Amino acid sequence: DQQVKQNSPSLSVQEGRISILNCDYTNSMFDYFLWYKKYPAEGPTFLISISSIKDKNEDGRFTVFLNKSAKHLSLHIVPSQPGDSAVYFCAAKGQGAQKLVFGQGTRLTINP
């Protein structure tokens, strides 16, 4: 049972435009959400997170939006740059839990 789902395996965006990556979850006990970025031959690295008490968190070009009623979060990258080309994983954890549950990942390609 996939509790965290990223339904788009890949996404291609023009440089300078907005990239929107989506993530859905089914477990209503999740209260903290993270996005990780992964380059080839490297481990995932933390990008941005959001607590369930918020609906938006911004860090430079990256913004994460959380819609609790829809159990949906999205990552916006504006403007997209070639260095943003990577696989992005959405992850979630429950209150007091240590385990991160990951989605399948979305491969983002930024075209010049």
Added chain:
Amino acid sequence: EAQVTQNPRYLITVTGKKLTVTCSQNMNHEYMSWYRQDPGLGLRQIYYSMNVEVTDKGDVPEGYKVSRKEKRNFPLILESPSPNQTSLYFCASSLLGGSGYTFGSGTRLTVV
């Protein structure tokens, strides 16, 4: 530099030949975990450890063993590897109560 170190980075082995993938962290983190990454399935947790001598199964523990004799080390043991264990493996660590993980660079294992 704060990091999680995995070895080896690449390994090709034959069915049934016992192997160990090492993982070491220098951040004094209590929590350590092993994940495997497979296409279309994302990152799935194999085993985790909350502290020295405290380990437990994750979502896909079959065919794997772990030990946690020291805080910094968390080796993954495949007693009798099979081809379905061909995968990309990541070790991760965090503080207990911490919000996210630090990942190692990964070990690509091929079992023939």
